[in-house]
Amino acid sequence: MASISMTVNGRTVSGEAEDRTLLVEFLRSNLALTGTHVGCDTSQCGACVVHVDGKAVKSCTMLAAQASGSSVTTIEGLANGDVLHPVQKAFHENHGLQCGFCTPGMIMAAVDMIERHGGDLDEATVRSELEGNICRCTGYHNIVKSILAAAAEIGGARQAAE
Amino acid sequence: MYATNYHRASSLSEAEQMLAAAEEGKLLSGGQTLIPTMKQRLAAPTDVVDLRHVAELKGISVSGGVVKIGAGTTHAEVAGSADIQSACPALAGLASHIGDPHVRHMGTIGGSIANNDPAADYPSAMLALNATIHTNKREIAADDFFVGMFETALGDDEIVTAVSFEAPDSAAYQKFPNPASRYAMAGVFVAKKGGTVRVGVTGAGSDGVYRASDMEQALSGSFSPDALDGVSVDPGGMLSDIHGTAEYRAHLVKVMAKRAVAAA
Numbered sequence A: 001m002a003s004i005s006m007t008v009n010g011r012t013v014s015g016e017a018e019d020r021t022l023l024v025e026f027l028r029s030n031l032a033l034t035g036t037h038v039g040c041d042t043s044q045c046g047a048c049v050v051h052v053d054g055k056a057v058k059s060c061t062m063l064a065a066q067a068s069g070s071s072v073t074t075i076e077g078l079a080n081g082d083v084l085h086p087v088q089k090a091f092h093e094n095h096g097l098q099c100g101f102c103t104p105g106m107i108m109a110a111v112d113m114i115e116r117h118g119g120d121l122d123e124a125t126v127r128s129e130l131e132g133n134i135c136r137c138t139g140y141h142n143i144v145k146s147i148l149a150a151a152a153e154i155g156g157a158r159q160a161a162e
Numbered sequence B: 001m002y003a004t005n006y007h008r009a010s011s012l013s014e015a016e017q018m019l020a021a022a023e024e025g026k027l028l029s030g031g032q033t034l035i036p037t038m039k040q041r042l043a044a045p046t047d048v049v050d051l052r053h054v055a056e057l058k059g060i061s062v063s064g065g066v067v068k069i070g071a072g073t074t075h076a077e078v079a080g081s082a083d084i085q086s087a088c089p090a091l092a093g094l095a096s097h098i099g100d101p102h103v104r105h106m107g108t109i110g111g112s113i114a115n116n117d118p119a120a121d122y123p124s125a126m127l128a129l130n131a132t133i134h135t136n137k138r139e140i141a142a143d144d145f146f147v148g149m150f151e152t153a154l155g156d157d158e159i160v161t162a163v164s165f166e167a168p169d170s171a172a173y174q175k176f177p178n179p180a181s182r183y184a185m186a187g188v189f190v191a192k193k194g195g196t197v198r199v200g201v202t203g204a205g206s207d208g209v210y211r212a213s214d215m216e217q218a219l220s221g222s223f224s225p226d227a228l229d230g231v232s233v234d235p236g237g238m239l240s241d242i243h244g245t246a247e248y249r250a251h252l253v254k255v256m257a258k259r260a261v262a263a264a
């Protein structure tokens, strides 16, 4: 058994889990943070994407023990109370989801993507950056639209702040 | 996944000790190959030794034209490194097209070459760049390191610590990705240094990554795509699977090689 402690969405958490426990299982079962999904068994779909120490990773492809000591952000950590994160808001406004299963991973991937590229995102970049996130419903069109809208808003807000 | 014991090494010597003490231990770097394999129960190490906190395995340096990349350097770090982008942009480009952003945040160059997947990208670059693979025990020329499919010259207790190579005069990598997995169906890395041209081919050969010596000869005479017109790729040595026949891959190798020369 591993003693695991980490910061999740700003809160220090700790727990015991078998060494083979995946980070996604730890989040969902030990911490009851079920917003992070599992959509495949092959590390390909991206439904499980969370941020570990500020970087998007597949939480189904990392042991919880590997993340011990790290700072983790999940979909539950994005909104500020009732105020949605700009990327969440953009998905809402642009109909960026249908069944919603892929959405937590899509949004975590999008936040990471916008952080790395800033306002410079174009459609081709968004599409190639979504390589690791699979959606069964939307055909991606409105996901791309949502991410571009959020990037423009976040980029604009950054410029205004400077 | 079968049960396993997790160990976190904080130095190379600690990693060696942890591996030696394990019944059937495995090194865990980015985990982007090992963990999916363990989930599928295709690997069942009794112990995993996490290398992500070993400082000796990190970092990129370029000095006197020699590029050295620590084994624990992630694909994202290689892709984003200003030093690699100026010393060998082809390698930065290769790294930027491995898998997806999440895989690139975790996966490492050491893990990729130690695994030597027949469709992995880095091994072709290591061969074409005439790289040296550094381990905790010795230095191995890339030519001797990649032995066959998923097979390397590494001993059971050997840890890749870094790779190094002389920056080429020009180089390029062209990959025809499998439309679903994005692994190479054929990937060709071409590097020119002085009068010498080396060509590494991945994704296609039935015995894993290899050097295309007839292409190297043709290109040493004239470094242009046309120089490859007279070279034929034998389907006899190619992989054949649901993704493509041996003939298809043989054709792809030549097309990718020509594109790489044109881009170099």
Ligand SMILES: Cc1cc2nc3c(=O)[nH]c(=O)nc-3n(C[C@H](O)[C@H](O)[C@H](O)COP(=O)(O)OP(=O)(O)OC[C@H]3O[C@@H](n4cnc5c(N)ncnc54)[C@H](O)[C@@H]3O)c2cc1C
Pocket (backbone or CB within 6 Å): A042, A043, A044, B026, B027, B028, B029, B030, B031, B032, B033, B034, B035, B036, B051, B071, B097, B098, B099, B100, B103, B106, B107, B108, B109, B110, B111, B112, B114, B115, B117, B119, B120, B121, B122, B154, B158, B159, B160, B161, B181, B182, B183, B184
């Ligand atoms: C969805 C997906 C898509 C991918 N697409 C591509 C792709 O397009 N191209 C590509 O090339 N790869 C691809 N990969 C594989 C990826 O590049 C892996 O990161 C890489 O193959 C292994 O590196 P790692 O650091 O994750 O190694 P790990 O998974 O940690 O280890 C892999 C193997 O190497 C051994 N090992 C690790 N480090 C060392 C060391 N320092 N010394 C000795 N042995 C060591 C381990 O014991 C294990 O056997 C993909 C992976 C996924 C999940």
Ligand code: FES
Pocket (backbone or CB within 6 Å): A037, A038, A039, A040, A041, A042, A043, A044, A045, A046, A047, A048, A049, A058, A059, A060, A061
């Ligand atoms: S659940 Fe993690 S990639 Fe599919």
Ligand code: FES
Pocket (backbone or CB within 6 Å): A096, A097, A098, A099, A100, A101, A102, A103, A134, A135, A136, A137, A138
């Ligand atoms: S909205 Fe259903 S999988 Fe993406």
